[in-house]
Amino acid sequence: MPTNSLCFYDLDFQSSLLHLTYNLPGNLSPDNNGSIPVLRQGNLNSNQIQLLEQILQSKLDGNPKSKNVRIQVNQADIGLTGRSRHRRMLFRTPRLAKGDHIIIYQVQQDSANPDQLRIFFRLLRSQALTQRFISIVLNDVFHQIELNGTTYFDLQSATTMSQVTTVSTKPTVTPDLSTSLIIPNVKDTQIMELNGVSVFGIKDYLGNVQSIHAIQTNNAIYSFKNGRIVQIQSMNEAFIFNYNNSNNQYGATFVSQNGSYEIPATYETPNITFPTPVFELPSNQSIPNYFTGIVIVLQNKISNQTIDDATLQMNYFDSQNGKKSSVMINVGGGRYYTPLPTNDTTMDSYFDRNKLLKTIIQQSNASIELIEVYPISDICSKAPDSAKSFCTLIMQDTSVKILDALRIASNYISDFPFQSGSLGQLNNFEIVQLVPGEEPETVSLNSNNQTSKKTVSFLRNVDTSIDPNTLNTVYIQSNSLKGQCNEQTVSGGDIPDDRIIDIGKAHTNIKFLYETYTIKDEIDVHYMNQQVFSTGCVGANGAAPISLNGNERTIRVNVIPDCAGETGTGWYYTVECAGELICADDVCYCGLSQSSSHQKIPATYNGCGAKNSWFNWYINPVGDFWKFTPACNGHDLCYGKCNNHKSSCDTTFLAIMLASCKANFFLLLLDCLKNAEAFYIAVDWLGHGPFVSAQNEDCECITS
Known part of the structure; x- marks a missing residue:
């Protein structure tokens, strides 16, 4: 769509200002709730600015010649009538960062033509600007553009249209499907x-x-x-x-x-x-x-x-x-x-x-x-x-x-x-x-x-x-070095140790337990780049509460062994998160003491297939056909009962299915037994997620 001429002002050796006016298609509008970012008349909101940056940057990234160019979008209500000293001061070149930048200024819509939008481009480069470089950049950013006095900008091109409107229309030209x-x-x-x-x-x-x-x-x-x-x-x-x-x-x-x-x-x-x-x-x-x-x-x-x-x-x-x-x-x-x-x-x-x-x-x-x-x-x-x-x-x-x-x-x-x-x-x-x-x-x-x-x-x-x-x-x-709550994270000797511990959440309290035995060691705990606890150089054991009040959910623990100049030391530390349910391979328990959890709500059942399972499309109809539903319900209840062992639930599940096959499918017994075995293998190896989910939903740890 033709627009006004491209205006090009040389401000200095490394900075140029370009003025582009283009027409807005009438079908660009937000959806009913206004949540989809679109280009609109007037000022762009912050989401729309970021979207415009993404669209333009994606065009530049495809060309190695402009790989160092970055686009930054800002808004300004700027008049450009004449090359005034005020305008030159307003666009004075700032201190350049590494690489190149494009700053796009959007001005208010032209009152004489409400469907027009004017954008000012400021190209800043750590090297000299040339017209050839400007041409490369602008051709990368826009679908069609010339520097001979007339500019064409196709806002509805295949690359940008999908980003500025929710209307999905089939393009008239078949896209390249060679990689499909x-x-x-x-x-x-x-x-x-x-x-x-x-x-x-x-x-x-x-x-x-x-x-x-x-x-x-x-x-x-x-x-x-x-x-x-x-x-x-x-x-x-x-x-x-x-x-x-x-x-x-x-x-x-x-x-x-x-x-x-x-x-x-x-x-x-x-x-x-x-x-x-x-x-x-x-x-x-x-x-x-x-x-x-x-x-x-x-x-x-x-x-x-x-x-x-x-x-x-x-x-x-x-x-x-x-x-x-x-x-x-x-x-x-x-x-x-x-x-x-x-x-x-x-x-x-x-x-x-x-x-x-x-x-x-x-x-x-x-x-x-x-x-x-x-x-x-x-x-x-x-x-x-x-x-x-x-x-x-x-x-x-x-x-x-x-x-x-x-x-x-x-x-x-x-x-x-x-x-x-x-x-x-x-x-x-x-x-x-x-x-x-x-x-x-x-x-x-x-x-x-x-x-x-x-x-x-x-x-x-x-x-x-x-x-x-x-x-x-x-x-x-x-080989992860990252530890977790409620485990003896690491023990060691004369070799220094520095690692990250994932607490699992921020804004929480933890207890740090340590043992350095008789040969002195120092253990320091850091949170958000600040030291929040240190044992000092000691040969002792102890525990300390630590509050994590920021948005970081990890701590860093640095062990300095043999801090008094001796050798042959031994040490360990543990991070305890109070009130957390810990699920090992076969059972869930509370804290480092592995105490029993308490039933928070009664266990429930929903037939064959776990809640929101990827495989319910298969498990539901097959389970119903072979009359496994009572066995599945019992299995659900077993998973949701606190302190039960998963393996015990699974073997009981298999026994009930086998009994059901023998009672209901004399002529198809072998087929039924085969499906019962498949269901058991599935829960044995794929049922840990549903087991942990049921325990977390139905059980809790009560702290004194």
Whole structure:
């Protein structure tokens, strides 16, 4: 759309001012509740400014010639009538930071033309400005632009339109689909990929996409559960979202290797309706067991406690389709699961590709709605400076890259090619573990029952080969140095020790217990870069209360052994969080004394399938068909009774199912017993999350 001429003023050697006027399309307007940031007439609010920054920056990032250019948006009500001394003073070049900057000034709308908006560009560069450099920058930022007196700015171009309006219309020109792919295999959790965006979820035997649990870009992995974003994890940083169901609000915590920081704000929990396709059991057809593949039990090497907030990616090689990757499903209790694709053709005749395409569109549209309501820019504005580079990447993802891919899928999924249905031999399995605040680790699941030379983690209980048709269980001990509450975090001798302890929350009180025995040591505790406790150089034991009143939820503990010049020392320390329920592998208890918890509310039941389980689409109908519902209800009640052992609940569950098979299915006894065994294996290895959830909901620790 043609606008007025581009005005170009040389202010000095390193600064130039450009004046651009463009027309606003009439269809740019906010939604009914005004929550979606859009470009509008008049002044931009802070969210809209950040959105404009993201749109313009994403255009620059694609060109290596302008890779050092950064865009900063400010507003000013400025008149430019004449080259007055006042104007020159107003735009005096500030002290330059490293790199280049573009400052975009928006002025009030032109009263003579209410559909026009005027923007002033100030280009600041640490090197000399040239017209060629300016041309490169402006061509990167805008869809069409010339420096010969006429400027064209297409606000409705494919790159920007998706960011400034919620109307999803199919472009007239088919986008480039050369990198697109649909993966139809039911046991392959990857659903589709496009332009560096991979979507992972669960497909049923009829072709329905039941859920999406992760979206991966080159920058980060976005984990979903129950219609919410629960974690954004890059190689070194993470945002963890903590939901409070009692007040329907959530907060966010930024985690890096330097500590954890709670964002000082709360937000309303989104309420986006995701599709829940019905899985109807085909009549006279035996359903294959869904629970095959790999379960990873991730443990802390220091304490053997499970790590519940990691993001795990499994890579392997398919001799037919090449390198494959899957983001594993966090099923709770330190367990991470992914099914593996197989060549089982039992259900092929029931698989409907039209259902697959339809539900991909539905899930994509719901995911678009979900991502758009998260105030990532506001969260990032309240994050510490150490989060800024991470925030830049995820804002580009959530405002441009992911949304563009999902919108293309919603409009053009029928044009996506399908991956070959045939599979080759699967081998070369490896697990990339991303634990918030820790260095990434890679573990090879090789055939020698050992880790590869490059890995730094320890494995046990690894089968000599991975069989996709069974449930393979692997224990991995992470080399994480991060401790947790309510454990003997670390003990040592003459070697100094300096590590981070994750308290799990800020604004709380803890008790620090220590023992340095007879040879003197010094143990110092730091919080928010301030020392909050020191034992001094002592050979003694003791305990001290510590208050954590800031937004950080981690402390740093530094041990200086042999501080009096002796050698041969021994020491340990423990951080106790009072009133916290601790769940080990098989039972939950209170505090370091492992005292019993108390029933807060009566245990409840809901039939076969855990509350909000990823697998209820399968468990519900299969359990009902084989009359396992009474056994499932008893299992729910057992999980919710305080101080029960999980293993005891599981074995009782199996016994009741076996008895039900013998009583109700004489002719189909073998099939019934087979399904009972599959259900038992599922709760044995995937039931720790539901067990811990039930104990936390129904039980409490009472402190004196």
